[in-house]
Amino acid sequence: MACGRAEHRATGAGSLAVTDDAGRAVTLAAPARRIVSLAPSSTELLFAIGAGDRVVGRTTWCRYPAAALRVPVVGDGLNPNVEAVVAQHPDLVVLYASALNETAARQFERLGIPAVILRQDLLEDVARDARMLGRLTAHESGGDSVARAVLEVFEAPIRRRVAFVVWDNPPMVIGAGSFLDQQVALAGASNAFHDLGSASAAVSLETIAARDPDVVITIADSDDTRLPAFASAREWQVVRAVRERRVLTLPGALFGRPSPRAAAAVAELRRRLEALR
Amino acid sequence: MDPELILAAQGVRYRYPGASGDALGGVSLTARRGDLVAVLGPNGSGKTTLLRVALGALAPAAGSALVAGRPAAAWSRRELARLVGVVPQREETVFPQRVREAVLLGRYPHLSMFGAERPADHEAVNRALAQCDAGHLAGRWMATLSGGEYQRVRVARALAQEPRLLVLDEPTISLDLRHEMELFELVRGLVDRSALAVVLVTHHVNLAARFADRVLLLDGGRVAGEGAPAEVLTRETVERVFAWPVAIETYQGAPQMIPQRRRSDT
Amino acid sequence: MKWTGLIALAVLAFALAVLLGPAHVPAAELLRSPIVRDLRLPRAVLAFLVGGSLGVAGASLQALVRNPLADPYLLGLSGGASLGAVAAIALHVGGPWALPLAAFVGALAAMGLVYRLGLVGGAELDPRVLVLAGVAVGAFAAAVSTAIVSLSEATALRNAFLWLWGGLSGANWDTVLALCLYAPLPLAVLFAAARPLDLLALGEEPAGYLGVDVAVLKRWVYVAASLLTAAAVAVSGVIGFVGLIVPHIGRLLWGHRHRALLPVAFLGGGTLLSFADTAARVAVAPRELPVGIVTALVGVPVFALLLRRWTRN
Numbered sequence: 001m002a003c004g005r006a007e008h009r010a011t012g013a014g015s016l017a018v019t020d021d022a023g024r025a026v027t028l029a030a031p032a033r034r035i036v037s038l039a040p041s042s043t044e045l046l047f048a049i050g051a052g053d054r055v056v057g058r059t060t061w062c063r064y065p066a067a068a069l070r071v072p073v074v075g076d077g078l079n080p081n082v083e084a085v086v087a088q089h090p091d092l093v094v095l096y097a098s099a100l101n102e103t104a105a106r107q108f109e110r111l112g113i114p115a116v117i118l119r120q121d122l123l124e125d126v127a128r129d130a131r132m133l134g135r136l137t138a139h140e141s142g143g144d145s146v147a148r149a150v151l152e153v154f155e156a157p158i159r160r161r162v163a164f165v166v167w168d169n170p171p172m173v174i175g176a177g178s179f180l181d182q183q184v185a186l187a188g189a190s191n192a193f194h195d196l197g198s199a200s201a202a203v204s205l206e207t208i209a210a211r212d213p214d215v216v217i218t219i220a221d222s223d224d225t226r227l228p229a230f231a232s233a234r235e236w237q238v239v240r241a242v243r244e245r246r247v248l249t250l251p252g253a254l255f256g257r258p259s260p261r262a263a264a265a266v267a268e269l270r271r272r273l274e275a276l277r
Numbered sequence: 278m279d280p281e282l283i284l285a286a287q288g289v290r291y292r293y294p295g296a297s298g299d300a301l302g303g304v305s306l307t308a309r310r311g312d313l314v315a316v317l318g319p320n321g322s323g324k325t326t327l328l329r330v331a332l333g334a335l336a337p338a339a340g341s342a343l344v345a346g347r348p349a350a351a352w353s354r355r356e357l358a359r360l361v362g363v364v365p366q367r368e369e370t371v372f373p374q375r376v377r378e379a380v381l382l383g384r385y386p387h388l389s390m391f392g393a394e395r396p397a398d399h400e401a402v403n404r405a406l407a408q409c410d411a412g413h414l415a416g417r418w419m420a421t422l423s424g425g426e427y428q429r430v431r432v433a434r435a436l437a438q439e440p441r442l443l444v445l446d447e448p449t450i451s452l453d454l455r456h457e458m459e460l461f462e463l464v465r466g467l468v469d470r471s472a473l474a475v476v477l478v479t480h481h482v483n484l485a486a487r488f489a490d491r492v493l494l495l496d497g498g499r500v501a502g503e504g505a506p507a508e509v510l511t512r513e514t515v516e517r518v519f520a521w522p523v524a525i526e527t528y529q530g531a532p533q534m535i536p537q538r539r540r541s542d543t
Numbered sequence: 544m545k546w547t548g549l550i551a552l553a554v555l556a557f558a559l560a561v562l563l564g565p566a567h568v569p570a571a572e573l574l575r576s577p578i579v580r581d582l583r584l585p586r587a588v589l590a591f592l593v594g595g596s597l598g599v600a601g602a603s604l605q606a607l608v609r610n611p612l613a614d615p616y617l618l619g620l621s622g623g624a625s626l627g628a629v630a631a632i633a634l635h636v637g638g639p640w641a642l643p644l645a646a647f648v649g650a651l652a653a654m655g656l657v658y659r660l661g662l663v664g665g666a667e668l669d670p671r672v673l674v675l676a677g678v679a680v681g682a683f684a685a686a687v688s689t690a691i692v693s694l695s696e697a698t699a700l701r702n703a704f705l706w707l708w709g710g711l712s713g714a715n716w717d718t719v720l721a722l723c724l725y726a727p728l729p730l731a732v733l734f735a736a737a738r739p740l741d742l743l744a745l746g747e748e749p750a751g752y753l754g755v756d757v758a759v760l761k762r763w764v765y766v767a768a769s770l771l772t773a774a775a776v777a778v779s780g781v782i783g784f785v786g787l788i789v790p791h792i793g794r795l796l797w798g799h800r801h802r803a804l805l806p807v808a809f810l811g812g813g814t815l816l817s818f819a820d821t822a823a824r825v826a827v828a829p830r831e832l833p834v835g836i837v838t839a840l841v842g843v844p845v846f847a848l849l850l851r852r853w854t855r856n
Contacts, residue, residue, distance in 0.1 A: 078693070169642070170705060170712040170831060196829070202705065203565070205712055206578045207829045210566030229641070235715035238581045334751060358754030369746040371609055372799040382742055386754035390735050438753070 018132055021119040022097055024105070028114055031138035032092035036074060036085050039096035041120050041257055042133070043068050046094075048260035049134050049142035057088040064253065080104040086111060092136060094118060121199060123182050126150045126258045146260045153263045155188040155270045162273070163192045163213035163241070168230035170202040179258035180219075186262075187270040209238045215276055216241040217248045219255050248272050282346070283360070283442045283474045284308040286331040289340035293326075300326045301498045303340070308442060308474040313465060315485035315506075316478045318495035319519055324478045325366065325446055327495070331476075332361060332444070345441070358386035362435030364428075366446040370419065376430050377415045380405055383437030405436035408471070409463060425456025429463065436467070442474040443467065449481060457481070461488045486510055487531040494518060507532050545796055553591075553810050556817035560587035563821050565828035586714035590820045591813035592722045593711070593775045594785050596730070598812020599805050600768040600775070601786025602793065603733045606740040606801065607764045608670035614787035615772040618677035618765075622684030623653025624776040625707045629688045633695050642706065643713075643777040650773035653680050658765065668761045709782035709835040711820050718778055725774055729767035730809070736764050737801035744799070782835050785812050788842040795849045815842060 017027045036057035037043040043062035046055050052067055057074040074088060075081035079100055085093060085108070093108050095101040097119035105115035116136070118129045127147035134143015162184055164174035174180045175196030184191045192213040193203070208216075216239065218228045227247055236242045250272070254265050284307060291301040301323045308314050316324050329335040331342050333349025342349040345360055352360070362383070383405070384398040406412045409429045414422065422430065428448050435443055445464065449457040465488045467473045479485050485492060486506040494502040494509050496518040502509035510532040512525045522537040561573075561583050568576045600615040608617070627649020631641050660676035661668045692704075739760045742750040747757045775782070793807040819837040826832060 167705065168712075170710045170833070172705070193829070201830045202833075203829050204824045204831045206564050206566040206582045206824075207831075209578050209582065211829075233713070233715070234717050235582060235585070235713065238577050332752070334748070354751060354756045355754040358752065361752070363749075363752035365746075365749050365752060367746065368749050369609070369744065371744045372794070374799065378800070382745075382753060385738055385742060388738065390738075434753075 016135055018116065018135060020116040020132070021125070021129070022102060022105075022117040024117065026114050026116050028092065028136060030091075032090075032114075032136050034088065034090045035092045035094060035137070036088055036090040037062065037094045038075070038080055038085075038101070039094065039118070040064065041096065041126075041259065042094040042118055042129070043071075044259055044261075045126070045130055045133055045146070046137070048146050049130055049137070049139045051133065051137040051139045051142065054137060056090060057085060064259075082107050082111075086113070092116070094133070096120075120179075120258050121177065122179050123150050123186075123258050123262055126179075126260065126262065130260065150258075150260060150262045153266050154186045155266065158188040158270070158273060160189040160215060160273050161192045161211075161213045162189050162215045162217050163208055163211070164217050164219075165208070165228075165230075166200060166219065168228070168233070168236070171205050171208060172200050172202050173208065174200055179262075180255065183255075183262065183266050183269060186266045187273065189269075189273055205235060205238070209240075212239075213241050215246050215248055215273065217250060219252050220249050221252050246276055248276065279309070280346075281310040282307060283310065283344065284331055284476065285341075285343040286327070287341050287343075289327070289330050289337040289342060291323075291326055291330050291335060291337050299338075299498050301330065301337070304493075304495065304498070304500055305340075305503070306331055306476070306493055308476050310441070310474050311468060311472045312491060313468045313475045313477065313489045314491045314493060315489035316476060316493045316495065317480070317482055317485055318501070320480075321497075322495040322518075323498040324495055326498075328363075328444060328446060328476070328478060332363065333357065355386045358438055358440075360440055361442045361444060362438040362440035364431045364435050364443075364445045364448055366450070368431070374419045375415075376406075376411070376417050376419060376422070377402060379419055379430060380434045380437050383434040386438055401437050401439060402433075405433040406430075408436055408467060409433040423456070424452050425459055428452065428456070428460055432460075432463065440473075442476065444476045444478075446478045447480065448477070449479065449484075457484070464488070482510065482515070483531075483533045486533060487529065510534065549807065549810050549814070553814045553817075556814045556821070557587050557591065560590060560817050560821045563825050565824055565831075581715065585716045585719045586711050586820065587817060588719050589711055589714040589722065589778065590817040592719070592726060593779050593782065594789075594812035594814070594816025595809035596722075596726055596771040596775045596812070597782065597786040597816070598789040598793075598808035598810075599730060599733055600771040601812075602790035602801070602804055602808040603736070603740065603764050603768045604786075605790055606743060607761060607768070608674055609744065610670065610674065611791065612787070613674070614783070615768065615775070616681070616781065616783070616786070617674060618657050618769065619653040619680030619684065620650045620769060620772050621707075621776060621781045622681030622688075623649040623651070623656075624773065624781065625649070626684040626688045626691075627652070628707060629691050633691050643718075646780075647773050647777035649684070650769070650776055653684060654766070654769040654773065656680050661765075667758055668765060673765070705833070707780050708833040709780035710823075710831075710833060711779050712831075713778070722774060722778060726771065729770045732763055732767040733771075734805055736760060736767075737805050740764070740801045741799070780835075782816065782838060784835065784838040784842050785816055788846050789815055792846055792849055795852075 015027060015029050019025050033054055034056045035054050037046055037055055038059055040062045043058050044064050046052055047065050047067060055071050058068055058071045060073050060076050062068050074084040090113055093113055093115040095105055095117050097117050105117055108115040120126050127150045130146040131143045134140045164180050166172050173193045175198050176194050177197055177199035181191045181194060192211045230236050231242055231247050286306045288303045288305055289301055290299055290303055292299045304327055306327060318324055330337050380402045406415055409432050411429045411433050414426055449460050461484050464475055468475050492506045492509045501518045502514050515523050515534050523534040525532050525534055564583055566578050568578055573579055597615055604615060605611055605613045624646040627645040628642050631645035657676045657680050661673045739755045742753050742755050751757050789812040790808050793804050793811055797803045797807050819841050820834050823832040823834045823837045
């Protein structure tokens with residue numbers, strides 16, 4: 001379990017102080033009312049905890065939930081367009097963890113706009129950030145309920161060993177450091193590569209064949225549910241699950257990143273695993 | 278068609294692309310079996326250009342260049358290499374080589390594409406080395422040779438091609454007296470013993486006059502004189518071509534030019 | 544003596560590639576195991592074909608441009624291949640042959656462009672012009688690739704660079720067959736050019752006088768070496784170092800004559816890549832290293848050792 005890194009204490013009437021996922025201490029004089037969110041994950045979280053009406057700027061990739069599409073776009077989020085962000089007169093900017101964004105966060109602070117950096121690799125991160133954003137927007141109850149929903153799902157064990165294959169050449173699988181591994185566990189199945197500590201790793205094809213997962217899972221960019229291209233590659237037929245066409249393609253919209261919809265994701269995964277009897 | 282006439286360039290005219298004037302204007306060069314022809318002239322008079330045109334490396338704007346009776350360009354490079362052995366002025370030495378290997382390269386025009394070297398090829402190499410008095414150098418690395426030895430090996434390589442014509446472009450440029458004489462003696466000996474035809478480009482007028490049968494003197498791309506050394510190398514001609522006062526004296530029947538010093542002004 | 548050693552080393556490399564691996568295959572089941580038959584065997588053969596092709600291409604190109612620092616990717620081929628692959632991914636072109644074919648076409652396009660540039664101003668494939676053109680084309684292709692990647696959202700593109708790093712993961716019997724049918728022709732052309740390449744080292748004019756048709760030779764060698772490299776990249780991404788180092792190791796032990804050097808470069812390149820791929824699969828099992836890293840880690844010490852021995856002589 002990730003240790004809760006967010007501290008929240010009131011340091012003056014109405015002011016809020018938190019420590020974000022990059023270890024930065026951020027203080028708001030009052031709960032944020034105009035928020036620019038520069039990552040799809042934080043946009044979705046803000047809407048999920050009930051603060052969606054306070055979002056005044058998003059990136060082109062922030063498309064969930066549907067209500068977010070009405071929010072003005074201020075850039076593509078990879079290299080923040082500081083001017084476009086400032087033009088929305090925000091009192092809080094939310095960014096995802098990257099080197100460019102750390103620089104951007106400092107720029108915003110110099111302009112007097114508080115910025116928080118979020119990092120979500122595991123489901124616990126979603127819960128923690130839900131609570132943090134809840135504090136910052138005076139939507140604590142919304143934050144808490146999202147946090148609980150994300151962590152309080154599990155299904156009864158099912159005898160399925162899976163391997164998440166996210167790339168075919170070289171074959172890259174998901175390990176214990178990823179939320180997908182968590183979702184597999186919550187769905188009651190086991191990840192054949194749980195022994196790998198990192199979120200993803202390149203492995204030899206023969207390793208996948210030797211570990212003989214019951215099901216191979218991939219994630220599609222879109223809602224395309226067809227088999228991935230590598231399923232018909234000759235060398236992949238050595239993997240029993242591929243040979244027997246026990247390959248699941250999960251929609252990227254639901255499984256692409258850890259999100260408040262984790263419960264729905266786990267349930268969907270479980271449903272599909274059971275259907276592949 | 279004279280079968281002894283190996284090289285016959287007639288009235289060739291050539292201009293390098295982008296140049297303002299002709300590098301060669303109506304020059305003829307012939308070489309017969311048993312001939313040692315020296316091509317002389319100041320820098321930039323077109324000596325190397327003449328060689329390139331005569332051997333088909335450059336196409337002349339006018340005139341003809343025949344090798345063994347056929348246009349030079351009509352021969353394939355391989356066939357031409359079996360007729361003419363060239364020792365160019367400059368050569369790169371990118372990698373270390375032994376003398377024997379270096380001379381063996383001259384057998385290329387006689388080898389088949391995938392075939393290995395045959396005993397006949399190695400014999401040709403040995404003969405070539407012997408002719409150049411370089412047999413004792415066979416196992417040495419090229420980089421350890423003196424300037425004179427190096428040039429002899431290059432001549433041996435050209436001889437390994439078993440050509441009918443040997444062309445040398447300024448072979449003695451960086452050689453000291455002894456090695457320069459040795460090279461000229463070597464070339465003269467080849468002509469006398471094996472009736473090779475030799476075209477020798479050199480700036481050493483005096484040695485050319487003593488060793489060559491015929492001389493071709495170039496001046497600014499044109500012929501200043503052609504024939505026996507005594508006929509061509511007159512004081513007037515030499516002074517005009519080399520733009521310096523000389524005296525001509527005869528030594529062992531060959532004209533020798535002696536450059537004069539400037540008179541100091543009083 | 545040297546030859547026996549090299550062949551023995553090659554056999555050893557092949558054997559290790561088949562016997563060793565992250566998956567445990569009991570000795571008794573070796574012949575029947577699908578992992579060995581359908582994964583390790585074709586991968587071992589492919590390592591030899593690719594490594595050998597890169598070795599021969601590298602040696603030939605070093606002779607062509609008369610520069611010992613040349614490697615098969617000098618002439619912009621890797622840039623062209625990555626652009627082709629990136630474009631294929633960005634356009635969501637499907638099918639298992641999409642990436643290799645796109646990379647191959649990209650590499651050929653780069654080859655054609657560099658060739659055309661090499662003829663500019665009547666240069667007739669002047670080595671210096673070729674090298675500069677190759678650098679320019681490679682840089683241009685890399686820039687366009689980066690632009691495509693930065694404008695696209697697909698995480699697949701991030702992983703595309705993993706493919707380009709080089710790896711034999713996609714090895715199967717179909718790929719091996721394709722390469723076996725394709726490679727002999729450019730290889731034969733280069734072997735036929737062995738002697739003329741020796742002569743080319745003297746300079747283009749001297750080589751011409753010794754009987755080499757220099758213009759024709761340069762064209763054939765350039766095209767054949769590029770075709771080999773393009774195929775290698777298409778099949779296994781950009782595996783660096785093999786084409787650069789193996790010819791040098793070969794020269795240290797066998798000398799400069801290409802009739803010996805080219806076969807040595809083939810066997811040596813295949814052996815090196817085979818050892819490197821086995822190490823890549825086994826060293827951090829169950830994870831796998833990119834083979835390009837291993838070729839560098841293995842190649843450099845071997846080269847340094849040989850260099851010391853050579854300079855001491």
